[in-house]
Amino acid sequence: GENVEQHPSTLSVQEGDSAVIKCTYSDSASNYFPWYKQELGKRPQLIIDIRSNVGEKKDQRIAVTLNKTAKHFSLHITETQPEDSAVYFCAAILLQYTNAGKSTFGDGTTLTVKP
């Protein structure tokens, strides 16, 4: 099955700096890669996603890049703010019309943005 590794497990940055979180996956057939943000005690919420036919996607201060050949994808947060502090999870999924689309998640990265 799919295996996703996420690095680093913890990341501390100064407010205004950039943060980068990286994930690698094992199944080359995976075609959908979402990122979730989970604040303490709350549910994970989708913040950005990318499909395998796209190399990069941006949404304001957040961007995701995908390298299919190397089987890795990264989350980039620019101009970090204290409210960006949370646990971030990546996932790799094979989405097809005929399957359940089980998500394999990374172990998460705890991001702390210091004011």
Added chain:
Amino acid sequence: SQTIHQWPATLVQPVGSPLSLECTVEGTSNPNLYWYRQAAGRGLQLLFYSVGIGQISSEVPQNLSASRPQDRQFILSSKKLLLSDSGFYLCAWRGTGKSSPLHFGNGTRLTVT
């Protein structure tokens, strides 16, 4: 719009007691439904998923079970809880098709004492 309801929000149960967590989805039909567990400070572990009424797939052998009695209802159960069952349980749904992200419920924090 679609919404997902999960209850209860918190639960404290003694070892050996039964468990029933319920999840319902509104605003969509024939969703794929999932139960995840998150241990403290850890990642998300898929427990069960369902692609239709009465269809349950188990990912991890354990003393938990799941049922889907209705299209938009997903139930997680146990006959006898273990201490190791403590954690944050999240129900999630996804629409059918290739472009549907996973949406989580608010979760149930279960403490087995």
